[in-house]
Amino acid sequence: MIRVEQPGALTTVQDGGRRGWRHLGVAMAGALDADAAALANLLVGNAVDAAVLEFSLTGPSLTISAATTVALTGGEVDAVHVDADGAQRSVPCGRPVAVPAGELRIGAIRRGVRGWLAVAGGIDVAPVLGSRSTDLRGGFGGVHGRALQRGDTLAMGTATRTPDATTPAWWFEFDRLPQHRLALHFVPCTADHAPVEAFAGQAWRVDVRSNRQGLRLNGNALVAPNGDIVSLPVTPGTIQLPPDGQPIVLLADAQTTGGYPRLGYVASADLPRLAQAAPGMQISWTAIDADASRALWAARRAQWQRMQCLLEERRSTLQPPR
Numbered sequence: 001m002i003r004v005e006q007p008g009a010l011t012t013v014q015d016g017g018r019r020g021w022r023h024l025g026v027a028m029a030g031a032l033d034a035d036a037a038a039l040a041n042l043l044v045g046n047a048v049d050a051a052v053l054e055f056s057l058t059g060p061s062l063t064i065s066a067a068t069t070v071a072l073t074g075g076e077v078d079a080v081h082v083d084a085d086g087a088q089r090s091v092p093c094g095r096p097v098a099v100p101a102g103e104l105r106i107g108a109i110r111r112g113v114r115g116w117l118a119v120a121g122g123i124d125v126a127p128v129l130g131s132r133s134t135d136l137r138g139g140f141g142g143v144h145g146r147a148l149q150r151g152d153t154l155a156m157g158t159a160t161r162t163p164d165a166t167t168p169a170w171w172f173e174f175d176r177l178p179q180h181r182l183a184l185h186f187v188p189c190t191a192d193h194a195p196v197e198a199f200a201g202q203a204w205r206v207d208v209r210s211n212r213q214g215l216r217l218n219g220n221a222l223v224a225p226n227g228d229i230v231s232l233p234v235t236p237g238t239i240q241l242p243p244d245g246q247p248i249v250l251l252a253d254a255q256t257t258g259g260y261p262r263l264g265y266v267a268s269a270d271l272p273r274l275a276q277a278a279p280g281m282q283i284s285w286t287a288i289d290a291d292a293s294r295a296l297w298a299a300r301r302a303q304w305q306r307m308q309c310l311l312e313e314r315r316s317t318l319q320p321p322r
Contacts, residue, residue, distance in 0.1 A: 002153065004152040010055065016034060018130065051125060055114065058107065063102070064104060068098075069096050069097065076110045078106075081102055098167065123155075178277070184285055186263070188287045194224075199247065205281070217283065229259060231257045236251055240261070270296070
């Protein structure tokens with residue numbers, strides 16, 4: 001079991017998302033950076049879509065009742081493990097770390113906004129509509145449909161592989177963390193006669209009001225097209241233009257329909273990178289066509305496959321003798 005001693009700023013149970021229900025108005029939810037969550041799972045020997053803990057700004061403190069293997073990915077963060085005798089050891093990011101029973105303390109994120117914690121066997125909460133992800137807006141999934149609170153307990157699933165013998169010196173990261181600026185691609189939408197050129201022609205700042213539903217942008221206000229439009233289906237990655245002229249990029253907890261004009265859609269290869277867009281960070285946008293977006297996605301998947309093969313090769317050297 002895992003007991004929550006301190007929950008952090010916003011810690012939720014997430015997996016690969018709740019797919020196949022948007023036609024009924026159910027949001028996808030899931031880790032905002034599915035690749036970072038998948039990497040954490042692979043490091044501890046889980047399936048890529050096993051449930052993990054996603055934390056924002058400040059990580060949780062957790063008492064783990066039995067020895068296990070953990071992995072942290074995402075934003076740069078300091079973490080320590082304290083065993084039953086009070087001995088402390090650092091838990092570095094991007095690698096599998098075998099820990100005995102004790103308390104895992106995850107501090108504030110120094111670079112980036114979010115991190116992901118995987119434990120061997122995954123977080124074993126009851127699936128809802130095929131997913132263990134927390135839907136904060138809908139109030140279901142995860143732990144009672146909410147962020148973790150002090151005193152919550154979480155079951156750990158059964159690990160499928162032998163624990164690692166040592167903590168490696170190597171580490172893995174899939175995306176480099178942004179510092180002050182993100183350069184992203186989007187596929188423009190021309191159906192709504194939206195001011196696409198004006199959107200791509202300036203740099204935007206991330207608004208502090210951003211959350212898992214949408215990333216709000218601040219800049220020189222755009223002029224929205226005149227007249228009402230019919231509400232249409234939207235997806236994570238849709239860039240909307242509300243009446244105030246400040247765009248919103250929909251993220252994993254986004255609603256399923258929307259009546260705002262659309263500026264376009266974030267290239268799928270770039271969408272996970274928005275998980276680390278901190279308030280005040282500058283974002284610039286480059287318009288591309290659908291073929292270029294597919295090429296970026298294919299390149300990202302190829303990069304992922306190469307990393308996965310290398311990871312399996314490295315992890316094989318950590319296994320204890322049978």
